[in-house]
Amino acid sequence: MVRVPDGACEIEISNLELIAACWGPRIGDHVVSRIAARLREAGLAIELDAKSGRFRILGSMQNGRAPSQDRLADLSYRLTAESISIEAITGEPGAAVHAVMTWRNDEPPRYRGARDPGEGWFALYRNDMQLAAQSLRCADEGRMTVCWQAVCDYRDPSRTLYHEGLVRLDEPGAGLSPAAIFPALERTGTATTFDWAMVRHVMDELRAHPDAVLGVNISASSAHLNGWWRGILSELAERPDLAARLVVEITETEPITHIHDAIAFARALRAVGATLALDDFGAGFTSIRQLMDLVPALVKIDGLFLQRATRDGEPCQSLPHLIGLIRELGGTVIVEGVETQAMADLAFVSGAIWQQGYYHGYPEAVRSGSGHGEPMSRLVSGKS
Known part of the structure; x- marks a missing residue:
């Protein structure tokens, strides 16, 4: 302030x-x-x-x-x-x-530094603001649907670590795909406000469904202890049953510009019993140093690594090496983008028990097998 x-x-x-x-x-x-x-x-x-x-x-x-x-x-x-x-x-x-x-x-909005009309930033900002306005209007009018995709155990796919909430917006003809809206929200400075709506939605789901373990994505710009997180953390401290079932995933679409704020945020989440995850690791801005600083319980490796390993004719060592490094640093690995049996097998032999992707299930509005009956802390410790 x-x-x-x-x-x-x-x-x-x-x-x-x-x-x-x-x-x-x-x-x-x-x-x-x-x-x-x-x-x-x-x-x-x-x-x-x-x-x-x-x-x-x-x-x-x-x-x-x-x-x-x-x-x-x-x-x-x-x-x-x-x-x-x-x-x-x-x-x-x-x-x-x-x-x-x-x-x-x-930090000021990204466009503040761009002033050359030749770069087309006027048109870019107008377009981004239109996308942001449509997205926030959908959320405000109840036209935001959250679909849930399970993170599954390769050895027993019916065993679910948690369900990640993925946003779908109902705005016919607007082209509001996640790939379009989230970069626009980041660039216009409205991502944190959208995250605020998503976190409130997931908290409501946790209150309504005592057996659910749910994950919510937030942008790097939302990983701080200011603003609305203060109230959320206070409630989680008073409701350890909710905190134990909440997974907060920090996405890598934007760099973490205030690492000390993010470290304090990560510590506060752990202190109340919630679980921190890094999403799309390896494809964005998060470095190994930041991985060591934030100490997430879960690290989700971007599906690009699995795709490359599947395409290569010869054995690929980058995926097992990355999985091994994350495990050495204390994180539990989730491999994303698992679309076929062959990809699931390759991720498993590379060291990843927990997997997510279309092979294990498409995002759905109704969750199935939402409760695993075991504490998250035990499941991610490798003892289960």
């Missing part, structure tokens, strides 16, 4: 400059007015710097007290999730933007 000298606090629209550059200053002013109105509706007295999009929070209108960090963080994520229509100004049907509210010293 950004602190001002007298102890008050500030939040800002971190992408205001980008919005004004892409859609014009009138749209920028409209976004600022909308956020100011929403803050006042929330009962906060504010001072506004309209040019920079910064809001100085003076306190509650009722008692003058400054809002707690948890309340301010929750409000910031809720405001980021709200779609701001610009259709009446632009004349474009369904046109909308999202104000990315920053309440701490976050």
